[in-house]
Amino acid sequence: MSSTPRKRPASDALVAGAVVAILVALVVAVFLTGAGNSLYPPAAATTQGRDIRGLYDIVFALAIGIFLLVEGLIVWSVIRYRRRPGDIELPAQTHGNNVAEIVWTVVPTAIVLFLFVISWQSLSRVDAISAKPDIRIHAIAGQFQWQFEYLDANGTKVATQLAPAYDTNTGAGGMAVPVGRSVQVTLDSPDVIHAFYVPRFLFKRDVVPGQTNRFEFTVEPSEAGQVFRGQCAELCGIGHRAMLLSVIALTPADYDAWLQGLIEKSNATPEPLPSGTVLNVTAEGVKFDTAALEVPAPPGITHDVDIRDGGGAVLAAKDTIDGGTSTNYSYEPMQAGTYTFFCSIHSNMTGTLTVK
Amino acid sequence: MTADSHALTTAEHTPIAGLAHDARGGISNPILGMLLFLTSEVMFFAGLFAAYFNTRAANKPWPPTEFEHILNPFSLILVATVILVASSFTCQMAIWAIRRNDRRGFIRNIGVTFVLGVIFLLMQVYDYSLLFDEGMTLGSGQFGTTYYTLTGFHGAHVFGGVIMLGVVLYRGMSGQFSARHHDAVEAASLYWHFVDIVWILLFSILYFL
Amino acid sequence: MATHALNPAASTYARGGLYEWLATTDHKKIGIMYVVNSMLFFLVGGVLALVVRTELATPGIQFLADERVYNEMFTMHATLMIFVFIIPMLAGLGNYAVPLQIGAPDMAFPRINALSFWMLPLAGILLISSFFTGGAAAAGWTSYPPLSGEGPLNSPGSGQDLWIVSLILIGTSSILGAINFLVTIFKMRAPGMTLFRMPIMVWTILVTSVLVLMATPVITSALVMLFIDRNLGGHFFDPFAGGSAVLYQNIFWFYSHPAVYVMVLPAMGVISEVLPVFSRKPLFGYRAFVFATAGIGALGFSVWAHHMFTTGAVFLPFFALLTFMIAIPTGVKMFNWVFTLFRGQLTFSTPLIFALGFLTMFLIGGINGAFSAAVPVDFALHDTYWVVAHLHYVLFGGSVFGVFAGIYYWFPKMTGRMLDEGLGKIQFVLMFVGFNLTFFPMHMLGLAGMPRRIADYAGDAGWNEWNIAATVGGFMIAASMLPFLWNVFISLRNGKVAGDDPWEGNTLEWATSSPPPPYNFDSLPEIRSERPLFDARHGQTAH
């Protein structure tokens, strides 16, 4: 500590202080005027989502505070301590300061432990699973479509919703749930990993093949009549961005009526293909025993059926076909062997074609 | 531990000296390098073993009944194990020989180690051919996948070790090693012991656990 | 000193032909080749990023053939940037600086050093060639199975296999490089250069090398298993044959979280060299900084599952706690840097400006990472553009700005000429503004629910404005490369001659000529602190 720093003009400190003050004021103004709203998640629609939002707000407040403190120090130092032509003597050679270093180890430790405790508490509420939820839904995410099976209290399927996205014009499709009731969703995938994500729930959960994931939510009563946009959030292939879904919040009475309608519709048309079912079509020479493959599904759902060999090369393909209509495939004579045909929109719709 | 460790350098530091030899004494550069390399190898096998235990825990019964008889330790595989363990001893005897400058003993022992390594590999190939005849392949469920992957990667490491021993043997026969200068031999023997230890682990986990 | 006879010429660069570069085992030339090679792949990866940003500028699939191509673009962008740019670039700066900074004549194993380097362009070319052999890998740089497995809708074709082979090659290169660094640092330090007198750059390379040594072989094992599954009928990750898809994620992130530190610690090392030199002060809290670096490295091995909070297959509290803990040593470093500036005498040369850019943006990248450590908040943010913002604030705002600080700092040593200060500042302003314009809006996109890795989005989702901003910013970043490339070009020809020590440096590399002779030093100053040159210039009393 032999050298003493040259005395600096006081105006320097004023300028530096003013710049830091302006910086802080700017940030405060952004939030006071509401221009900072885009730095918050959308209003949470579920009880669990509101819990997460509460946690977000705390983390966010601390984040802004820490950012302003450190960034303020940087800006201050940059303006205040720039080297001047007269600075020939070295500045004080400070190698450290035990008190300061202990403070900036202990204080962050305390902040971090606090954040851990509150996020653990929040987690135990958000992740809670009840033994007897009001509603049970089994969601199946396959390349590249969602499908929702409504279950009764025993876990038996009562109806299937095949149109995962809500159609604003017809009012059809979507996964309807009653507000104010606990909904338990089980997630399964017949192919790759997907993720169930609804931004206004502030929540997502992966759909992992070979592992049934489970989560629960309750939509706030004030949200009745709302439609929430959702989509697959884990890269699942070429149709990833089209794996959309909607959640429709209904009053309990509307929901009961909606589910009744869905059950009747399911009974009227043939049972939709359960996941993993295999259709076997046998062909003699180049002639199938069935000339047409029927895909039972209500109108409004499109399919895209290909026939491929074991290596995945396409032998016959058509443009997408609408549910309820039929199409004819022409194909080159095939060698004996086993082929798969499947719908590339609903990968659990698959079958084997045996050529003898 | 090495025969040619240096005293700490004096104030007269010459940069060139540092190139040929470590400037700081203690363990020599090639041996330290080999130890670090073996650390990374441990982590590689740790990844494979982690996958093995994870798979095994999720698949019952283990081994699947159709392949149960394969895991009889008192068969050819025991002979192969004895051979590999013995080769570790002959390898160490070679090290002791070269440390006391006994070049003939060194060449004899490293030669025996080399031959034992080759025999182990041949036995593994024979064992694989028996398994293939029984219809067990990499695709035979989780058992086939893990069995061949673990033993296969070990075999590949033995193969690498045999090549290393071959080079050491060749260089030894052309008189390149002495009690003062044989870092390459020490490094190769470390690798060979490592391969042996991995096999003992593999053998006990696959066949006895 | 009898060594002069062995170093007849101060510089061999003038008469160095192409062959001399191809066959060299000199760590300085290898280091420079690392830097140049990485910079080339940075440009390629940048072009891929522009393709992605252009496609996303407005709703609709505008100019790419289909989503498969889009998926290839972001997969290869990330793969090139991580594995062929940032990791090798930092290894290259280390390769150049470490032997010089510890007073060694070269790396411990010069020929292995050359081998490590030459694997990189090979791997990079393999990766790029997959575009022309039926399509590149398209399952994301994480390549989660089953999507990265065989199957017409998953990853058919050879692109994924080439990807696996390239990554194994790069991993091997990294492991050999790490062994080389460790032996060099442990065994080849000049007399007087005790561990606690080593420059921070050397410390960060040391910790990075330990991480590489312990973590990279683990991803190699995962890649090998993926390869076996794809090509040899294995079932490791096949959930329909008793395998586990989550197993791959565990092994992958066991490597890839420490890899984040591999990608950022050496950049921290660079700015820990730059800040003291341009503040005329020692690094505040040298020892604390070293322990913090080691602490980050150690903690880095126990937080991997924070990338898997939403899988439903992770013990959440444990990994949340340890992830939060990482904030503590990181905070220590931040304060050490800031208090190095505090009460200094700052000279705003380009290296310092880039280092200040690092500080500001790494600060944001550290803070927005803490959001995801709070598990329930991560349920909202995971796999959205928030995460894209976070990782770019760390790896671009942090590492890349650190890399440019390092390039401007050591270019005079590497070439004997200064880079132009004016062009450097133009580059910084373009890059800084462009960077924040690109990546800050991604926080808003993520909060508003835009998932990453989607080729298209609905026009009424409320994401349009932020996406346009991000695309404009992306092109600004691209534009910032022009002054840089021009700067390198003209400075090599007639830049200001640097002299041995243009910045009044603290560390040993400034004690030799620019560029240094083969085997680096004719003589070394006495080493009695972590700033031997400062001591030589100002005397011990200046402490």
Ligand SMILES: [Cu+2]
């Ligand atoms: Cu999906």
Ligand SMILES: [Cu+2]
């Ligand atoms: Cu991580």
